[in-house]
Amino acid sequence: MLPRRPLVLLQHAHMSEQFHQHISPAVDDIPRQRLRNLEDPIGLEQAEVRDAIKKTAEFLIKNMFAFQGCRSGEHYQAL
Amino acid sequence: MNTIRPYNNKERKYVLKRRISQYWTLKKWWHLLRESYPFQKHSFSLASGSILQILQFLIWISWKTSAVGVFREYQENDGEKHPVSFTLLGSEPPEYDEYSPVELLLQFDIDSILALPSSLTIAAQGMSINLHPSFIQNIRSDLHIKLPLPSLVSSTRSARICDIPHFQLGNLVGPLNIAIYIIFPGFYCDDRPTNFPTQDQLARFFDNLFLPALYDNASADYLQHLPVSYEDARLKSLASGAEKLSGFDSLQSNSRIQLLRYHLPNKLLHDLWESVLAKTHLPGNHNFKGIQIFLNAKNMKTETKHPTPQSCFTDFLTLWSQSCNGSYLHPRTTWIDYGKEIVYPVARMIRVDDGTDDVDHPHVHLWRKCCLKQLVENARKHAQVEEGFAVTYYHWAQTEEAASMTMVANKSNIFSIGGLAYSQYYMSTKEMFDAAKTYPFANRSLEALAVDPYLTKAIQATGGGRQIDLGKVQQGYLSSRDRTLTALRTNAGKSYGVREEHRVTLDLLQVIAKMLDSAAARAKAEETIHPGRSNPFFALRTTDVATFLEYNTLHYVVPFEMIVGSTDRNHVPWESTKMMVMLLRCLRSAVGSGLLQDQPEL
Numbered sequence: 001m002l003p004r005r006p007l008v009l010l011q012h013a014h015m016s017e018q019f020h021q022h023i024s025p026a027v028d029d030i031p032r033q034r035l036r037n038l039e040d041p042i043g044l045e046q047a048e049v050r051d052a053i054k055k056t057a058e059f060l061i062k063n064m065f066a067f068q069g070c071r072s073g074e075h076y077q078a079l
Numbered sequence: 080m081n082t083i084r085p086y087n088n089k090e091r092k093y094v095l096k097r098r099i100s101q102y103w104t105l106k107k108w109w110h111l112l113r114e115s116y117p118f119q120k121h122s123f124s125l126a127s128g129s130i131l132q133i134l135q136f137l138i139w140i141s142w143k144t145s146a147v148g149v150f151r152e153y154q155e156n157d158g159e160k161h162p163v164s165f166t167l168l169g170s171e172p173p174e175y176d177e178y179s180p181v182e183l184l185l186q187f188d189i190d191s192i193l194a195l196p197s198s199l200t201i202a203a204q205g206m207s208i209n210l211h212p213s214f215i216q217n218i219r220s221d222l223h224i225k226l227p228l229p230s231l232v233s234s235t236r237s238a239r240i241c242d243i244p245h246f247q248l249g250n251l252v253g254p255l256n257i258a259i260y261i262i263f264p265g266f267y268c269d270d271r272p273t274n275f276p277t278q279d280q281l282a283r284f285f286d287n288l289f290l291p292a293l294y295d296n297a298s299a300d301y302l303q304h305l306p307v308s309y310e311d312a313r314l315k316s317l318a319s320g321a322e323k324l325s326g327f328d329s330l331q332s333n334s335r336i337q338l339l340r341y342h343l344p345n346k347l348l349h350d351l352w353e354s355v356l357a358k359t360h361l362p363g364n365h366n367f368k369g370i371q372i373f374l375n376a377k378n379m380k381t382e383t384k385h386p387t388p389q390s391c392f393t394d395f396l397t398l399w400s401q402s403c404n405g406s407y408l409h410p411r412t413t414w415i416d417y418g419k420e421i422v423y424p425v426a427r428m429i430r431v432d433d434g435t436d437d438v439d440h441p442h443v444h445l446w447r448k449c450c451l452k453q454l455v456e457n458a459r460k461h462a463q464v465e466e467g468f469a470v471t472y473y474h475w476a477q478t479e480e481a482a483s484m485t486m487v488a489n490k491s492n493i494f495s496i497g498g499l500a501y502s503q504y505y506m507s508t509k510e511m512f513d514a515a516k517t518y519p520f521a522n523r524s525l526e527a528l529a530v531d532p533y534l535t536k537a538i539q540a541t542g543g544g545r546q547i548d549l550g551k552v553q554q555g556y557l558s559s560r561d562r563t564l565t566a567l568r569t570n571a572g573k574s575y576g577v578r579e580e581h582r583v584t585l586d587l588l589q590v591i592a593k594m595l596d597s598a599a600a601r602a603k604a605e606e607t608i609h610p611g612r613s614n615p616f617f618a619l620r621t622t623d624v625a626t627f628l629e630y631n632t633l634h635y636v637v638p639f640e641m642i643v644g645s646t647d648r649n650h651v652p653w654e655s656t657k658m659m660v661m662l663l664r665c666l667r668s669a670v671g672s673g674l675l676q677d678q679p680e681l
Binding site: 048049052053054055056057058059060061062063064 | 579
């Protein structure tokens, strides 16, 4: 009698092979393709992405170094 | 309207004197209660108590709290409901007073790094691996990063990293503590109870992919030190706990699982990972396709702290390059938590309550909610959107005006495209209570103390669920209570600042660094900040804040223990249950920042 694990593995291998013959290539391609899309946002030109990066950087610098809150001195009235 | 605000020396002395005298009265009262009733450290078994005594106590504490100036209000302003607010001051709001000019500490740091490297070769000095990974090392919190998933129906399916099955393979060798995870998008399932792979999945990964790849590429002298299978590694890691039960070895550590680490040199890693990827194409391994390496380094703020952004970047890059080979990272799939904090420059080991000059006292900084709202408005204007952000405020110690905030840009927002995953603004006062993400009174099982045990058993018999050990729950409550009060009494000599953290992509950080290189920006970054009315945070003495927080905790602890002690544990009335549950839920946000909106019942 074979031990339990090889039996499970054999069964799984058989199922996976059948699975692979029909649909596996497409399933495989999607995560890699979408990861590449994460690296280069979908539907946007490089110039647009660069512009977005620049604007975000400007905002972060401005608010990290020059943000002084409400500036009016009457903080509570802003609530 | 009562509020938290900076106050002048005269007011401070008056309020402090009054508050401390009343605080001691309360403390004395509490000790009297403890002496009268046996809810000591090891027992909840108060035998008797009368409704009259509880009523007397509640009337007394209400009178005391109103006299001390701790008000609870439920305000409606233009139809908008606000949470219960407390104040440190009396009912008469004082005028503003300028603080003495003190130069605050302004520090920049890189707190954490997350990345999706393309190969294990990123480990410049090799890595140490564990072949029997444990669930407790898995990621539990939302990292605000989503990964694409394999899908037969839609190509736009993605999931949070913390929801996808993964495990920690090991750590990079080097000066920074950087963990390496292996993520299995192919095993993702919506109704999966845990993000840890099953034993069978782990065994298949190690036995079919990882170890065969390693044995294909390593030499015999190296392989003699390694286990040959997942089962071999598992049994070895359990051996110490299972076999050293008694006798001469009983004084040694007998934890159930022993963490056995093996070093993988850098020269092996490229071929090893290529071989693992190749094996995912073999029959039987197809659901390992899309396997992803994830790199996570956390809590690096104390290692990378610097007074200027430039020195912070330089120092960090030096440390980073000792552990990582950056050529395996993509700037769009590498996120860095870039932080800034402002702290009052005084810290002592002991609490000081005497009348020394104000500038010598440690202070706590707390974000003003109104200023954080202004910041969100600034962001909306800059991004030229009306909404565009998901903003969550976490009210500090149940106050209305002091809050932490998390701001997440929507997917289509220009900030999101630019590489900002999220920004968060919070107070370092949480350091007093944070024990590696374990916060006092946060365990929901504590509410079992408030429920009639027969009702609990009936519910469990009908609906199932895990059995709760009431003894352990009581110990958990007492541990939370004692830890909170000890932290408040022993940490009152230190200053706690405000922090802001931005999770940005590597390319965005590179642009920020480039912009800061200009002379004007550098001058702005290095300019000193003085406490005063124009700052977006409150500055209060730590002793005052600690007293307030202790009072706030006792405000709920004392009546809770009164009710527990005076109730027959075998027959808990429904009214008592409701009161106790309410008090426990209040305790969760009594000393830290909490999401009060999530508890409408309060």
